[in-house]
Amino acid sequence: MxxxxxxxxxxxxxxxxxxxxxxxxxxxxxxxxxxxxxxxMTVEGTAGKVFGLFLVVLATAGITWFMGLTALLFPAMLVGLGLGLWASFSKKVRPAVIVAYAAVQGVFLGAISSILEAAYPGIVQSAVVATFATAGAMFAAYRFGWIKVNARFTRVMTFALIGYGIFALVNLGFAMFSGNGGIYTSQFGWLVALVGVGLAAFTLNLDFEAIIVGSREGLPVENEWRAAFGLTASLIWLYVEIIRLLAIFNQD
Incomplete structure (x- = not known):
């Protein structure tokens, strides 16, 4: 036929x-x-990649700290921002870019930590403890269902993060031209920093959800890199916001 x-x-x-x-x-x-x-993709595989990225962050942060490379603070911040945007918006998962991001962010963290530790002895230890305590609390809240990562939560967090990102860029530009810390040097600086800590902390729940859902749905294994990048970036952001808040409180 x-x-x-x-x-x-x-x-x-x-x-x-x-x-x-x-x-x-x-x-x-x-x-x-x-x-x-x-x-x-699995939870265990993602956790292993998160651990590996943190080893990279700690290694470059330690080198920067002990060698006194504080002059690399601003360049590392800009390069880290570029690599972070590349890793976030690239359609293809790029492990090399993610590892490079971790390395550059380690330089940034080592430089800013060294500067603030010289100004306020003991602040780095407090910031590290507070970061891990906050991350642990957020994980417990997610694990026991105290925070529901649903469509509404995701939508609210997305708009909040976009708004905060625009604010951060505007404040950075103002600080560069004015020669000070922007709004963080004002009487409302502690309040803005506190909002940053809250946003960074709640963003961790989005990262936890991405790891669990990706593993449950059996996404391709390369997505472990993307999830590990998200969690690492959120923890780095949380540390920066906490140490900034502690620095503001130490100024008073």
Whole structure:
């Protein structure tokens, strides 16, 4: 029976059907097995990548601290911002960019920590403890369902993060031209820094949800890098906001 009025098309279709019928079933089974057994994203795999990224952050932060490379603060901040945007908006997962981001952010953290520690002895230890305590509290809240990461929560957080990001860029530009810390040097600086701490802390819940959902749905294994990047970036942001808030309180 003809499939089309075009005899060439009919011949091609018949040839394809005959070849498909003659194909060894073992070849089909092998191909199906290859597709279904491809590596999937897991919580354990993501946790391992988070740990690896933090080793990179700690290594470059330590080098910056002990070698006194505080002059790299501003360049590292700009480069880190660029790498972070690249990793965030790239359609392809880029592990090399993510690792480079962690390394540059380590330089930034080492420089800013060294400067603030010289001005306010003990502030770095307090900031580290507060960061991990806050992250632990957020994980517990997520784990026990005290914070529900639903569509409404995600939408509110998205708008809040966009608004805060615009504010941060405007304040950075103002600080660069005015030579001071912008709004953080005003009487409302502590309040703005507190809002930053809150946003960074609640962003962790979005990262936890991304890891759990990605693992549950069996996303491709390369998504572990994207999830690890998100969690690492949020923890770095949380530390920066906390140490800034502590520095403001120490000025009074």
């Amino acid at each position: 003809a499939i089309s009025h075009n005899p060439v098309f009919n011949r091609a279709m018949q040839t394809g059907v005959e070849e498909a019928r003659s194909t060894d079933q073992s070849v089909v089974d092998a191909e199906f097995s290859r597709i279904t057994s491809s590596a999937k």
